[in-house]
Amino acid sequence: MTEVTLLLWILFKILLIIIPLIVFVAYLTTIERKVIAYMHGRVGPNRVGYNGCLQPIADAIKLLFKEIISPKRSHHFFFLLAPVMAIAPALAAWAVIPFDQGLVLADINAGLLYVMAMSSLGAYGFLLSGWSSNSIYAIMGSMRCAAQVISYEIAMGFALVSVLLLSGSMNLSTIVLAQSGSVLNWYIWPLFPALIVYWISAVAETNRLPFDMAEGESEIVAGYQVEYSGITFALFFLAEYANMTLVSALATTAFLGGWLSPFQGIVFLETWTSWVPGLFWFVIKTCLFLFLFLWFRSTFPRYRYDQLMSLGWKVLIPVALAWVLIISLYLQLGGWL
Amino acid sequence: MKIIRSIINLLLFDFLKGLAVTGRNFIKPAVTLQYPEQGTIPKSPRNRGALALREYPDTGEERCIACRLCEVTCPALAITIESQMRSDGTRRTTRFDIDTFLCIHCGLCQEACPVDSIVLTDLQNYTIKGRGDNIMDKEMLLNIGRAYESKIAQNRQDNEPYV
Numbered sequence: 001m002t003e004v005t006l007l008l009w010i011l012f013k014i015l016l017i018i019i020p021l022i023v024f025v026a027y028l029t030t031i032e033r034k035v036i037a038y039m040h041g042r043v044g045p046n047r048v049g050y051n052g053c054l055q056p057i058a059d060a061i062k063l064l065f066k067e068i069i070s071p072k073r074s075h076h077f078f079f080l081l082a083p084v085m086a087i088a089p090a091l092a093a094w095a096v097i098p099f100d101q102g103l104v105l106a107d108i109n110a111g112l113l114y115v116m117a118m119s120s121l122g123a124y125g126f127l128l129s130g131w132s133s134n135s136i137y138a139i140m141g142s143m144r145c146a147a148q149v150i151s152y153e154i155a156m157g158f159a160l161v162s163v164l165l166l167s168g169s170m171n172l173s174t175i176v177l178a179q180s181g182s183v184l185n186w187y188i189w190p191l192f193p194a195l196i197v198y199w200i201s202a203v204a205e206t207n208r209l210p211f212d213m214a215e216g217e218s219e220i221v222a223g224y225q226v227e228y229s230g231i232t233f234a235l236f237f238l239a240e241y242a243n244m245t246l247v248s249a250l251a252t253t254a255f256l257g258g259w260l261s262p263f264q265g266i267v268f269l270e271t272w273t274s275w276v277p278g279l280f281w282f283v284i285k286t287c288l289f290l291f292l293f294l295w296f297r298s299t300f301p302r303y304r305y306d307q308l309m310s311l312g313w314k315v316l317i318p319v320a321l322a323w324v325l326i327i328s329l330y331l332q333l334g335g336w337l
Numbered sequence: 338m339k340i341i342r343s344i345i346n347l348l349l350f351d352f353l354k355g356l357a358v359t360g361r362n363f364i365k366p367a368v369t370l371q372y373p374e375q376g377t378i379p380k381s382p383r384n385r386g387a388l389a390l391r392e393y394p395d396t397g398e399e400r401c402i403a404c405r406l407c408e409v410t411c412p413a414l415a416i417t418i419e420s421q422m423r424s425d426g427t428r429r430t431t432r433f434d435i436d437t438f439l440c441i442h443c444g445l446c447q448e449a450c451p452v453d454s455i456v457l458t459d460l461q462n463y464t465i466k467g468r469g470d471n472i473m474d475k476e477m478l479l480n481i482g483r484a485y486e487s488k489i490a491q492n493r494q495d496n497e498p499y500v
Contacts, residue, residue: 035363037367038362038363038367039359039360039362039363040362041362041365041367041368041369042367042369043367043369043371196349295356295359295360295363296356298359299355299356299358299359300352300355315347319347
């Protein structure tokens, strides 16, 4: 009986994470349209609800009622499985993200490894979708996506290795607590180059502009999602935005001190803002990173494919490796300096 | 030089410049006018909208002398004119029909008219709600002219230096 209650309790906690996340991700699509519109000097969607605040609901209803068209010579089972395989890891990775002190579903010791593993698993969904569609554009897009994710994962991993070196733990909660004290203790200051490398790799890893080679509307129409329609397309869309939110949350945890208040260690402000929950700071910092995604999208043109690969292998990986070296030297020789 | 260039590239200087441009535009208010709600769309005095027939404002006499130049020049053959001598000896139209389905709002009739009778107003969104209503007869055109006379005169005056 107690096991059943425990299971139900865990299920409840999962729902408590997933449902706000899905709603947030749905609204992120509209916020993206709004932000990009403002940067273009337009107003963006403003017809559904007050100033377009119900737009994601209208979009979701529209996509739900559309027919799921499966191409005649596609592999129907994998064709329908692929979007599920894309979105499941993007949601599963949230299990180890600490939202607040102790507010984490699974406080496991290999949390960082788990997030990395889950974010790479998402590539299988994209790869499978391209293969099962039996379309040239789709297979091109998914191959590009897989190559890109695999090469940028290395730079991303090395950027996070320097975080591991400083905090001495893979548990995300421990990483956050290692940054407590004041804003100056956050890892953004000693690890700024690593943060830049991490962020560029994260943009490439989630296939967002300027690295959206996998979609590449001008060359390969829409890449791996070209044959998808209705809710299967919506799942890919959700997976992309959930991945964006995930890498932003991971950046917050690893570099910006997670749920910690930015006013820690400042005499009066700390006591005045002590009533603000850590979740609030976590969401604010994550939104900051998400805004960067949208800002990049409206600013930069798409990279060429060979430029993307040479940037990843020739610039980001050496920079990340060099910073790992510098940090480990500092940690070894720090006592002598 | 190449080393300096690659250091600048490594510091992402050009990227920051690009981000600054979009960041500035993000703060600026949008220039979009919501058309049906905000009816303040600026119009040129040359705006070519619905057709109208004018009258002399002092006497109330119609300007048209039935010379049929507009009918001849109309590339879409939208104008049909029939004329007769009036009791005072002047030649006037008895029928002046414009098929709005045929009219392409080119403004050639306005240019051809020797007495500035037929003009294009800046009335843009007029609708036809029934079968047969697309034929605008003389009385309708004169009514439009009467209603918008001040606006037409103002627009023609504004456009005068550029004719």
